[in-house]
Amino acid sequence: MSRLDDLAHALAGLGTRLHDQRLVARPRDVEEVAACVRAANGAKCSVSVVGGNHSGYGQTGDLVLEMSNFTEMQREGSCLRVGGGVTLEPLALFAQAQGLAAPLGTAPTVGLGLVLQGGVGHLTRSRGMSVDSVRALQLVTCTGRVVEVSGDEEPELFAGAKGCAPNFGVVVSLTLEAAPFRLCASARRVFPASGAALRTYMAWAASLPNDCSADCCLYFRDESALPGEGDLLMGVYDFNFDAGASGEVPLEKVLWQTSRESLGPKELMAHEPYLLEQPEGICKTGCLSTRSFFVRACFVRKDADIADVLVECLEQAPSRHCFVHFQHTGGAVAQSSGVFAAAEWSVVISGAWEEKTEAAAAAVRAWVLGIVQRLLPSSSGTYATDLGPQDDVALAKHSFEPQRLERLLDLKRKWDPENMFRHGFPLAQLGED
Ligand SMILES: Cc1cc2nc3c(=O)[nH]c(=O)nc-3n(C[C@H](O)[C@H](O)[C@H](O)COP(=O)(O)OP(=O)(O)OC[C@H]3O[C@@H](n4cnc5c(N)ncnc54)[C@H](O)[C@@H]3O)c2cc1C
CATH class of the missing domain: 3.30.43.10 (Uridine Diphospho-n-acetylenolpyruvylglucosamine Reductase, domain 2)
Known part of the structure; x- marks a missing residue:
């Protein structure tokens, strides 16, 4: 048998x-x-x-x-205890019904893989990354033992599981600290892209108060272009949780703009600007589902001088469906994150191809990985959540600081010595050199 x-x-x-x-x-x-x-x-x-x-x-x-049977949610004081199969929109709506908000990602159907391994979203600057709000986990380890893991119980495993939990077991439930709920105002503006425009965005975004965040996306206009110059566009989307703290990126030549008030999580997710709302580019042609994607991200520092390099790389992209998304971090991450070194952005490089050929896929992968290599000197590390066991060991070496990595490897040897949970972030492989 x-x-x-x-x-x-x-x-x-x-x-x-x-x-x-x-x-x-x-x-x-x-x-x-x-x-x-x-x-x-x-x-x-x-x-x-x-x-x-x-x-x-x-x-x-x-x-x-x-884990689709594990979708229960309950409030415990200022925390939310949720099952290991919960997805972000139901979780955000449950929190809202309790007058609470947890820092999550921006897309509705993403699951707890995001919370367990990082989690960048609109509340990151005020509350830290999702993983920074995790207070406890119920974990089934490789022997089938059910372990309650928190700052008080198995504290070393808890420290390691924050950011790397899928390497240590099955998370049956987790407890997340939440904050009082607030509505958000959001403005979206699209400009012709250039190194100078991107530099202006970066300097302005880095100066925002923690209650505001501003993402940016560099992408190609589609064939039915808007009036205006240039083929490469730059969308700037700000999210403001404090009515008194608004501002506007100091750029002229706006090609398109819109704004919305009083957004809760459902509206924010439904109007995810760079994917769903812009009048052109990226998903306008509606063929997201028919394209194949390759995505890698790294955490870029505030002082990074990368604007010209990125625009140059995009101009050489192998397909018009490639784009670069700056998800705004910084703010509270610098104070709260014991997991990821502080940085001002998670810069997500997304390559997409329509032609179902090996050559098209290889060209896009090479383009994405080439940009990551160019960003690494200006970054505090790669984003572990995207990385898997096949070809990502070299990138995974940059996900955690050396001391933290050593502790994670010790924990892996203790809690999963046979590497039974080996299908996500390649932790054990990092100890093989
Ligand atoms: C459309 C889209 C939007 C995204 N938006 C964001 C964003 O806004 N911010 C951000 O930071 N990231 C974002 N991401 C990246 C996302 O964080 C990762 O892809 C994440 O791993 C997805 O988690 P999942 O549970 O949906 O996926 P899965 O593939 O189900 O899980 C991802 C990993 O986590 C493990 N895992 C999941 N649940 C458990 C559990 N209960 N116990 C143990 N292990 C578990 C899985 O085994 C797997 O290794 C996005 C990705 C996509 C495709």
């Missing part, structure tokens, strides 16, 4: 299914998660976990655990 046969046999009562040489289970409670992991351990099978399913890595283990 193969290992998978052994595993299927051990889990016969749990309604697993075989899919693409993997066994897929949808556990209903923590005991079933523990039983699945114990059985996988016994059969020497690896385990991966599907949360919101936005990374692709959750579906690659010998045993795939789908």
